[in-house]
Amino acid sequence: MPSPVKKFTLTHLLYFIFLNIIMTTDTGFTAPLITKISTIFSVTVSEISWLISIMAITAAAFMPLWGYLADKLNRVHLIFAITLVGAIIHLVTAFTITARAEFWVFGLMRFLAVIDTVAVGPAVYTLITDMVPASQRGVIIGWIGFAGTLGIGTGIVVSGVMPTIFYGENFPLEFPFLFDFFGGVLFCVLTVFIKEPARGAHEEGLKELQGREATRLAELTTNRWSFFKKSVNLMLLSFQFLCNVVSTALGTYFITFLVKQYAVPTSIATLLMMGIFGIELLSQVLWGGAGDRRYRSAKNGRSRLMIVIMGIGGCFLIPAFLIPFNFQDRSWMFALFAIMLATGSFFVVGTSPNLNALVADVNFPEVRGSINSIVLISQTAATAIFSPLFAFLAEATPLNYSGSFFIFMATCIPIAFVILIAMKGLIVPNIDAIQAELQRRASESVA
Numbered sequence: 001m002p003s004p005v006k007k008f009t010l011t012h013l014l015y016f017i018f019l020n021i022i023m024t025t026d027t028g029f030t031a032p033l034i035t036k037i038s039t040i041f042s043v044t045v046s047e048i049s050w051l052i053s054i055m056a057i058t059a060a061a062f063m064p065l066w067g068y069l070a071d072k073l074n075r076v077h078l079i080f081a082i083t084l085v086g087a088i089i090h091l092v093t094a095f096t097i098t099a100r101a102e103f104w105v106f107g108l109m110r111f112l113a114v115i116d117t118v119a120v121g122p123a124v125y126t127l128i129t130d131m132v133p134a135s136q137r138g139v140i141i142g143w144i145g146f147a148g149t150l151g152i153g154t155g156i157v158v159s160g161v162m163p164t165i166f167y168g169e170n171f172p173l174e175f176p177f178l179f180d181f182f183g184g185v186l187f188c189v190l191t192v193f194i195k196e197p198a199r200g201a202h203e204e205g206l207k208e209l210q211g212r213e214a215t216r217l218a219e220l221t222t223n224r225w226s227f228f229k230k231s232v233n234l235m236l237l238s239f240q241f242l243c244n245v246v247s248t249a250l251g252t253y254f255i256t257f258l259v260k261q262y263a264v265p266t267s268i269a270t271l272l273m274m275g276i277f278g279i280e281l282l283s284q285v286l287w288g289g290a291g292d293r294r295y296r297s298a299k300n301g302r303s304r305l306m307i308v309i310m311g312i313g314g315c316f317l318i319p320a321f322l323i324p325f326n327f328q329d330r331s332w333m334f335a336l337f338a339i340m341l342a343t344g345s346f347f348v349v350g351t352s353p354n355l356n357a358l359v360a361d362v363n364f365p366e367v368r369g370s371i372n373s374i375v376l377i378s379q380t381a382a383t384a385i386f387s388p389l390f391a392f393l394a395e396a397t398p399l400n401y402s403g404s405f406f407i408f409m410a411t412c413i414p415i416a417f418v419i420l421i422a423m424k425g426l427i428v429p430n431i432d433a434i435q436a437e438l439q440r441r442a443s444e445s446v447a
Contacts, residue, residue, distance in 0.1 A: 008131045013140065015190060016124055017147040019079070022183035023086065023120045024151030026113055029159040029176050036173050041103040051107050055114045060380040062115050063122075067373025070122040071366055078123045080191040086116045087184025094174040094181065121376055122369040129360040129368055130197045135296045137360060142288025142353035146281045153277065232362050232426040233371070235419050240355060240375055242416040243348070244382035246317075249390045249408050250345075257394070257401035262325060264334070272338055279342050280349040287350025291357060300427040302354045302361070307420045313347030314413040316340045321406040348413070362430040364437070 037048055069078060093109040124144065132140050158179050163171035254273055258264035264272075287309060294301025320340040325333035356375070363371050386408075393404040 008136075008140070012131065012194070013143060015194060016128065017143055019083075019187055019190075020120070020124065020144055020147035021151040021154055022180065022187060023083070023117055024148050025155035025158055025176075025180055025183070026086075026090075026117055027152050027155055029155050033159050033173065033176070037106075040097065040100070040173055041106060043103050047103070051110060055110060056380060056384065058111060059114050059118045060377050060384075063118055063373040063377050063380075064370065066119040067122040067370040069119075070126045070369030070372075074196050075123045075127045076191060076194050076196045079120065079127075079194075080188055082116055082119045082123065083184045083187045083191065086113065087181045087188065089113045089116060090177045090180040090184065094177040097173045097177070118376075122372045125356070125360075125372040126365075126369045127197070130365060134357075134361055136292050138287075138291035138295065138302065138353050138357040139285060139289035141356045142284040142286075145284040145288075145353055145356075149277070149281055149284075230362070230430070232423060232430050233359075235423040235426070236355060236359055236362075237375060237378055239351075239416050239419045239423075241378045241382050242412040242419075243351065243355075244379045245386045245412050246348075246408060248383045248387050249405060253390060253394065253401065257405065261401045262334070263328060275338075276342050276345050279346050283346045283349045284353050287347075288353030288357070290350075291354035295357075295361075299361075299431045300424055302358055303420060303424045303427050306351045306354050307417070307424065309347040309350045310413070310417050310420055313344045313350075314409075314417060316344030317348060318344075318406065318409045318413060320344060321402045321409060358427070362427065362434060364434060 038044065089109055089112050093106065093113070096105050096109055125141075128140055128144065129137060155176070159176040162179075163175040167175070255269045258269040258272070287305070291302040291305050294305045298304070317340070320337055323333055323337045323340070325337060356372075359371060359375060360368055390404055390408065393399050393407070394401045397404075399407065
């Protein structure tokens, strides 16, 4: 049975941060291990790339199912099952490597791992929205985004840096998978101490029922497809899609762009990317907290903040790729490019936690898992569609990498900015409608 409303503590926050880190380390395994997987299983890089593609499609395909289950089941029990199954999958993966099994067996384990890993997103998201009041969600979601991003970096360290330090270049491929096995077991134990909250327990419309069984909303049957009937949701989804088009291009091709087009040493390009990576981690927490403060003063405060930071960020990101430089001859222009790119990223990435908080603000508690899965699918769609398109423009046309980046930025960022402006007037009516309906449900429960 769901527990009464309890204060969201630092212990809860640390649990969810480290849970997201350990569950996303697997995502960072791929890049450092491609060569070693190819050698051990005697397969080509092309065959591995097909496995990666299938894993991405699989993640998108299973996301709606996990979102639905997060809306229907006890989320704490679901997270326990996710982490336990994930740990077992990683242990079996290590055994397939030790036994030198066929590549398809290893591929099957990776296939099962991605099905399991994507389940944690909707489960954690719905737990957070039920454990944290609306006026404080932005900063908490910012920390969860911080953890997910850091988890990918941790995966790179666990699969590339740590085993090399311990074992040298010929480290055992089993190492990163055993790391995730022990991490999963640890979080199975820690999950026992997390209590399931009542759905919607922190919604303003249910204040008089907080802490009572009447706040349970699991039996409600709100139509999940109504998500697509609300114009504000379609705008939020479109905004997320456009932002992920930009992040896909930057994250995938940034180092290649600097090395190929401007002769920047790979080490310097990697350091710049890691620096921007760190700035984006900080940005999510800071702007998530700022969005909470704006929400407390006005219900459309988050969207107004997003308009400001998106506008400022675009003014730095778009012209950055028009700066002509050669790293050897005009290093000061490279420094200017780096400063503009880092500044633009600092502002634009701050829209992410506020977007996720807005999605919770304008939708009912009992469907947030499903809706979160739809938003996450838009990220996969942006990657699947625009990653190959960008590569074609950069490699096969006179645009080159800088021109392709400029086209992507100059198209996606202004459209996303316009969407935010158009959406601003819809936020308050939608929040008021949600809270009014929750108040109606509360009064019926009392009666």
